[in-house]
Each structure stands twice: as structure tokens, then as C-alpha cells.
Amino acid sequence: MVGSSGSGKSTLLNMIGLLDQPTNGKVFIDGTDTTLLDDGKVSSFRNKKLGFIFQFSNLLSDLTVLENVLLPRQIAGTNETSEKDASELLSAVGLESQMNKRANKISGGQAQRAAIARGLINNPSIVLADEPTGNLDSVTSEKIVNLLKSMAKKLNQTFIIVTHDREHFGDVDRVITIKDGRAFEGDLPSQMEVVA
Known part of the structure; x- marks a missing residue:
């Protein structure tokens, strides 16, 4: 999902x-129909069906990388x-040697990879990523994008990614552009069809 600031991307996510x-x-x-679920069922449904990756990794600094990944479980x-x-997920994201380090002792790129592993630990149907590269340098961003794409294919899960940097993501299955609170299919205004 792409769109300018304030267009409604994060609200939709x-x-x-x-x-x-x-x-x-x-x-x-x-x-x-998730709008019919009470608070307890929403929490349970969210934990089983959805994975979250945020712009800032939101790791708990006093826990190890492994302990952070285990939290949703x-x-x-x-x-x-x-x-x-x-351990397998941390290995898949290249952090096998960082598992027992405290979260505040790893780099920003490593923290984001740990956050990806945490978002995948419950094998969710859908992984929601809100600006997962927004806080990273261009080299680390490219690595994170490639990792997200490879994990989506490997795990056969749906990844919904909100980004300002459409060009970082290259070829993807589908692009939704949010403009003025409305969703359009496609990248460019001339190609867009209203979807909601």
C-alpha cells in the first residue's frame, strides 16, 4: 500500500x-467478520491470524533477541x-549468532530482522508491515525488502506492506494506492482503478 502522508494507509492497516x-x-x-468479535476474541484472533512488523522494531530492551521473538507464542x-x-526463524533472518544478546545490544537492521521473526512466530495468515524500512539506511532497507519478499514466498503468507518508498519494493503481486481515504488498484494515477 502506498500513498502520501495522511492519506489513510496506517488507518486501513x-x-x-x-x-x-x-x-x-x-x-x-x-x-x-471481525467486527462481530468481542474484545477477548479479537485479541485471540489477532494473535493467531495476524503478524505485525512496525517501522520501529519495538523490541523489549531487557529481553534477549530470542525472548522477544518468543513473546507472541x-x-x-x-x-x-x-x-x-x-531459533529457526532467527536463523532464516540471519540472526542465529545474535539470539542470546539483549535487544538493546544489536544494530537497527538486526532489530528489524528480529521484529520480522517475531511477526512470523505464530505462523500468521497475514503479516502487516507498517513502514518496515522507514527507520533504516538504504543498504539495510534493501536487505529487509529482499528478506520480506523471500519470507512471503517461502512461508506462502500474505504480506501487506505500507510504504512511502514504493521503488524499494520493485516487483510485487499487487499495489494499492491510498489517496484521500480511497483505495485504488495500481501505482500510477492513469492506471488506477477504484477498489474501495
Whole structure:
């Protein structure tokens, strides 16, 4: 999803992520009308079906990288293969040597890769990424973009990425442009069709 600041990208992402309720309409995820779920069911549904990657990694600095990745599993109460799964994800994002370091002792790019692993630990159907490269230099941004694309293919999951930097993402399956609170299919105004 692309669009200028204030166009509604983050608001739409927050509604898909069940962080905000729409004032009008409904949000369906995997066939479930999420607007009918009570608070407890929203939390459970969000934890099982959705993964989140934010612009700032939001790692807890006093925990190790591994402990940060394990948090969504602990919240879900599914710990049977957690450490093995987290270790495999951290290896997949190139952080196998950083697992036992405190989160405040790793670089910004490493923290963002740890946040990607954390967003994937519960094997969500949909991964929501809000400006995942916005806080990174261009070289690290390119690595993160390539990592997101490879993980999406490898895990066969839907990644919805909000970005100001469309050119960083190159070829993607679909582009939605948000303009003045409306969603359009495509990159360029001449190519765009209204989708919502």
C-alpha cells in the first residue's frame, strides 16, 4: 500500500490488524467478520491470524533477541516447539549468532530482522508491515525488502506492506494506492482503478 502522508494507509492497516474498528462497514479476515468479535476474541484472533512488523522494531530492551521473538507464542500459550521455531526463524533472518544478546545490544537492521521473526512466530495468515524500512539506511532497507519478499514466498503468507518508498519494493503481486481515504488498484494515477 502506498500513498502520501495522511492519506489513510496506517488507518486501513490498523483496521485490518483489528487495532481500530471501522466507523462504517465490516472487516473480513479468512471468512470471519471481525467486527462481530468481542474484545477477548479479537485479541485471540489477532494473535493467531495476524503478524505485525512496525517501522520501529519495538523490541523489549531487557529481553534477549530470542525472548522477544518468543513473546507472541507466550501470549498465545503455545510453547511446545517455541524455542526451536524461534531459533529457526532467527536463523532464516540471519540472526542465529545474535539470539542470546539483549535487544538493546544489536544494530537497527538486526532489530528489524528480529521484529520480522517475531511477526512470523505464530505462523500468521497475514503479516502487516507498517513502514518496515522507514527507520533504516538504504543498504539495510534493501536487505529487509529482499528478506520480506523471500519470507512471503517461502512461508506462502500474505504480506501487506505500507510504504512511502514504493521503488524499494520493485516487483510485487499487487499495489494499492491510498489517496484521500480511497483505495485504488495500481501505482500510477492513469492506471488506477477504484477498489474501495
